[in-house]
Every structure is written in structure tokens, then in C-alpha cells.
Amino acid sequence: MDSQKRLDYLLDVLRERGNRLTPQRVAILRALVRNDNHPSAEQIHGEILRDFPTTSLATVYKTIALLKEIGEILELGFGDDGSRFDGRKPYPHPHLICTQCGAILDSEVDNFNKLIDNLASRNGFSVQTHRFDIFGLCSACNKN
Amino acid sequence: MDSQKRLDYLLDVLRERGNRLTPQRVAILRALVRNDNHPSAEQIHGEILRDFPTTSLATVYKTIALLKEIGEILELGFGDDGSRFDGRKPYPHPHLICTQCGAILDSEVDNFNKLIDNLASRNGFSVQTHRFDIFGLCSACNKN
DNA sequence: TTTGATGCAAAGTATTTGCAGACTG
């Protein structure tokens, strides 16, 4: 799904819920679905400030909380500065995280859900969600 | 490896490094390697207080930092209250985390490292470490 | 005796919250 379609979808969902589409909120959504972007709250805030200089970090967090509530954002709970977020693919999937430059690549694994279910059922566990993160050096940082 | 062996091993490592084996430090290690235990700093502190009532939380964190430095503890970076730790198996492995009672079960997956290497090399990524956590309800909580 | 460890309190940092005023619908 490209950024524009994803943005339009999110705007529709919020409209239907009766949420207001303020300029700040739209700008935050836009930053969240921007291509190849797994921004932190701080990074989103920085981007927003260009267009809406008075936007506060609290508003960014509140919008993220709203998206969490409706399951349209995935929180990647790591980072030396705060958490980073995936607003494009809000379902759990593997991430490749570069420990040097901070880049985050999405990935997929065949039959991964089956693997998880097997693992869980072996322990009498029922799965709600999961997290799978691989840390290392991206191809660009490997060359340096 | 049972708790006692693991504890003795850690004590040896620290001794060889020239670290002092204070009563507090030994008590913290003991709490960390206790069976089926993935305690938080706060939980460790609570257990320590029984025997050494003046032990501070800062000392717990300092000991954990020391163990991180020498790669003998795994930090599980989640929890509504602080992070939890695995002092028995300090290498990455899957965890089953109960979102109701907070229990954490260790697990293993055959050929998991191979799966990770495949995934990473496909993206020109070199792996340093990883994290694989499954959230859900443990067997006990499923019955309630 | 030496020097690393402890414990207290204060600082740090990411995130959340309360509330008055602003603005969307």
C-alpha cells in the first residue's frame, strides 16, 4: 500500500469514528505513513514543526495513543531515545534494526505464524501478539 | 544448568575480573539465577531486602550493568513496570510472556539462528543479536 | 591499606495527564 492510500484510509477511519481531522493530526499521520519511515515521537514532532511550529510533543503522543486504540499503529519498543512506530503495517512483523545508523527495515517470514502457534501451544499458551527484532548492521553500514 | 552451578560460575568470572564479592552483590546474583525467575530490578531489590535491609535499588542496577558489560545477563526490555532480566540464559532466545499474570517462560526454536541468518543476508544485513517475544495468556491464565 | 562498592539523593529522560482556551464539524 502506498503512503497516500494508507493516509486516506486512516483519515476515513478517524472520520467514521467521529474524530476531528485537525491540521496537526493530519500532519502527524502523514509523517507516520511516509515511505520507509519508522519514526520516533520526537522525529515526528520535528517534521511537524516545519509546517505547524506550535505543535506540541504531547499532541504527537496523544495521536499515537489514538492510533494504538484502534490498532492502526505498531509500537516498536526500543531505541536509545524513545520508541519508534510503524504506521504503515500495524500488524506484527520482523524488523531489521541497524545499531549504527538506526535504520529499520521491514521483513516477512513464511509460515511464521504457524511457527509461533506451534511454540505457544507446546506450552499451553494462547497467542495475542508477538515481536521479532533482529539487531545488526545494515548493508550501508557494513561497507563503512 | 542449575542455579547453584550458574551462581558459582558467575562468582568465578567476577573474581577473575577482580570484582569484589560483597554480600549485596552475591545476593543480587542469587536472586537473578533463581529457578524460573525473570525478575525486574524492583523484584530483585525486594528479595534482597529480606537479608540485607539497607541494600539500595541503585546497587541492583549497578550490578545488572556490570553483568551486561560482561555479557552474562539478558535484558528483556518490556513490562509495565521496568525491564525484566534473564540471568540464567544470557543469550537471545524466545520468551512467552503472559500479559495477565506477567509470567515469562523460556523457549527454544530449532534452526532459529539459520532462519535469522537467511532473513538478514537477504537484506545485506549482518546480525549482532535478536529478540523474539510472544505475548499472550499462559496456561494458568487461560483457565481463568 | 588500597581502591572498588555501597547508598543516598538528585538528575535524567520518555511518556502521560490536567486543564483552560482554541477550533472542527
Add this chain to the structure above:
DNA sequence: CAGTCTGCAAATACTTTGCATCAAA
């Protein structure tokens, strides 16, 4: 016009740090 959203500042909560004192080796 009603009620939600914003923005500020203060509150939270986990973790780290500085420093004087203590004690392991």
C-alpha cells in the same frame, strides 16, 4: 454552538549518576 483537540506545564516512573563513606581483599 457543542464538544473534542491542542498546548503548556507539571506529574510519573524507571534508570543513571555524583559523591562521601564503607569494607573486601
